[in-house]
Amino acid sequence: MAIFGIGDLHLDSTGEKPMDIFGENWENHEEKIFSNWIDLVNEDDLVVLPGDISWALKYNEAYKDLSKIDNLPGFKVITKGNHDYWWETKKKLESLELSTIHFLQNDCYIHEDIAIFGTRGWPSKDSDEFDDHDEKIFNREVTRLELSLSSLKKSVKKKIVMIHYPPFNVTDKSPNEFVDIMKKYDVDICVYGHLHAEGHKFVTEGIIDGIDFYCISSDYINFNLKRLI
Numbered sequence: 001m002a003i004f005g006i007g008d009l010h011l012d013s014t015g016e017k018p019m020d021i022f023g024e025n026w027e028n029h030e031e032k033i034f035s036n037w038i039d040l041v042n043e044d045d046l047v048v049l050p051g052d053i054s055w056a057l058k059y060n061e062a063y064k065d066l067s068k069i070d071n072l073p074g075f076k077v078i079t080k081g082n083h084d085y086w087w088e089t090k091k092k093l094e095s096l097e098l099s100t101i102h103f104l105q106n107d108c109y110i111h112e113d114i115a116i117f118g119t120r121g122w123p124s125k126d127s128d129e130f131d132d133h134d135e136k137i138f139n140r141e142v143t144r145l146e147l148s149l150s151s152l153k154k155s156v157k158k159k160i161v162m163i164h165y166p167p168f169n170v171t172d173k174s175p176n177e178f179v180d181i182m183k184k185y186d187v188d189i190c191v192y193g194h195l196h197a198e199g200h201k202f203v204t205e206g207i208i209d210g211i212d213f214y215c216i217s218s219d220y221i222n223f224n225l226k227r228l229i
Contacts, residue, residue, distance in 0.1 A: 001112055004041060004074075004225040007050040007164065007193025008081070008217040009033060011065035017055040022197045025219060032223040037072050040225055045074040046111045047225065050193050050216065051081020051120060051164030062086035063096055070098040077102045077109045079118040081164040081194070104162070106147040113157040114229065117185075119144040121165035121192070124176050142177050149185040158229060161190045166202060166215070173204045183209050189228055193217035 010019050011030055019026040041047060053069070056062035062084075069076055078101060080087045087093070093103040102109045109116040122138040123130060145163070152159075167178035167190065182190060189212045195202055196219055203215045216226045 002042070002045045002227060003048065003111070003114060003160070003229040004045060005048040005050070005162070005191045005214065005216045005228050006033065006218055006221065006223075006225045007191070008052040008196070008219070009049065009069075010052055010055060010083070010218070011068065012055045013064040014055070022219065025222075029218065029223055033218060033225075034068070034072065036224045040227075041072065041074040043073050046114070046116075047072075047074050047076045048116060048118075048160065048162045048191060048228070049076060049078045050118065050162040050191055051079050052083045052193065053078060053081065054086060055083065056086040059086045059088040059092055059096070066096065066098055066101065070100050075100050075102070075111060077104050077116045077118075077162065079104045079162050079164060080120045082120070104148065106144055106151070108148055108151045110152075110154070110156065114160065115152050115156040115158070116160050116162065117145070117148040117152075117187070118162035119148060121145075121163040121167060121178055123165060124169045126169050126171050138177075142181060145178055146181050146184075149181065149187070158189065159185065159187045160228065161187050163190065163192050165194050166192050166204065168202075168204045170202065173202070175208055179209060179211065182211055187211050189214070191216045191226075191228065195220060
């Protein structure tokens with residue numbers, strides 16, 4: 001059993017949202033991701049997907065993109081990204097009856113002896129134009145991460161957090177409040193995405209405060225899944 005991760009698939013069954021505006025490397029990115037996925041992942045492996053899955057606006061419209069993921073090898077855990085406007089209540093998402101996908105929301109997912117937690121996150125408080133409204137969302141997302149982590153009721157070998165936004169401040173790349181929560185619950189690995197093209201200069205990776213951080217936005221890892229465990 002192995003665990004892989006890749007974020008920011010930005011699937012678009014309509015063809016109306018070409019991603020090559022971010023660079024030529026995005027041309028045919030869906031085919032690149034799926035081809036690499038099939039080569040790497042076995043049926044008993046797990047793939048974590050921290051947000052920005054589909055450009056669809058409604059959950060029933062996202063079904064085509066989600067079905068493609070469902071039909072790929074392995075089990076999948078998905079959290080919400082800032083462009084996942086199709087994301088609905090857990091009950092509605094589960095009504096899509098996708099057999100290999102778990103939508104993570106205020107809960108955790110256990111795969112053998114590995115526990116997966118997560119939330120969307122939010123831009124750091126030192127981001128440009130961060131205001132009182134952002135503060136409310138930021139604090140709510142911190143609470144959701146703690147709800148996810150506190151939902152674990154058994155001992156596990158490893159704890160992995162998946163979050164869409166980087167859990168670091170912009171000015172000095174220092175860990176923010178999301179990392180404080182991860183430390184409280186002895187998280188081992190954290191993966192995040194969101195950063196594209198010029199945004200890659202804000203990537204922070206490595207072991208920080210005892211947690212191993214990876215940026216797995218799809219273009220940052222060249223559209224090839226990152227092996228985490």
